[in-house]
Amino acid sequence: MLQPLFDIMRFGWLPVPAELRSGPRRFAVISVSDLVEVIVDQVTSGTRSGQRIEPSSIASISWADVAGAAGVVRSKPLRLLRFWPGLLVGLGWASSAVATMTRRALPLSSGKARELLVSDWTYDTAVQGAMTLEETIAACLPDRS
Numbered sequence: 001m002l003q004p005l006f007d008i009m010r011f012g013w014l015p016v017p018a019e020l021r022s023g024p025r026r027f028a029v030i031s032v033s034d035l036v037e038v039i040v041d042q043v044t045s046g047t048r049s050g051q052r053i054e055p056s057s058i059a060s061i062s063w064a065d066v067a068g069a070a071g072v073v074r075s076k077p078l079r080l081l082r083f084w085p086g087l088l089v090g091l092g093w094a095s096s097a098v099a100t101m102t103r104r105a106l107p108l109s110s111g112k113a114r115e116l117l118v119s120d121w122t123y124d125t126a127v128q129g130a131m132t133l134e135e136t137i138a139a140c141l142p143d144r145s
Helices: 003-009 032-045 063-074 085-102 110-116 133-140
Strands: 013-017 026-029 058-061 079-083
Touching: 003 013, 013 063, 058 133, 063 079, 063 133, 079 085, 085 110
Parallel strands: 013 079
Antiparallel strands: 026 058
């Protein structure tokens, strides 16, 4: 469901929630290949502790970090298109209503809008040898035009 975001990034824009007064929103990122590696390691290791794990390729980044990495991958800078949180929540609710009526999932929902507005979504369990943010974004932006 992130493909529309990467499609917009190809045009040089990154829509993001506006920053908090206390600073940028922070979140963790994990590439699909790193996540698969963690899952396979957990299944094949034979040790099942029952503990929840929260792996991340990059434990703490901001939207500006994502824009910077995408700019490196594209060889062109990205601009942040900041949305006021109230507008983002409203768009999420409207999108959820449309999805319910059409029975078709849309990239933005009320739940996704709430997730985007969390101020700190970081983890402390980094994957060893993980992909960099630039590598992760390059895998999602195969057409660098």
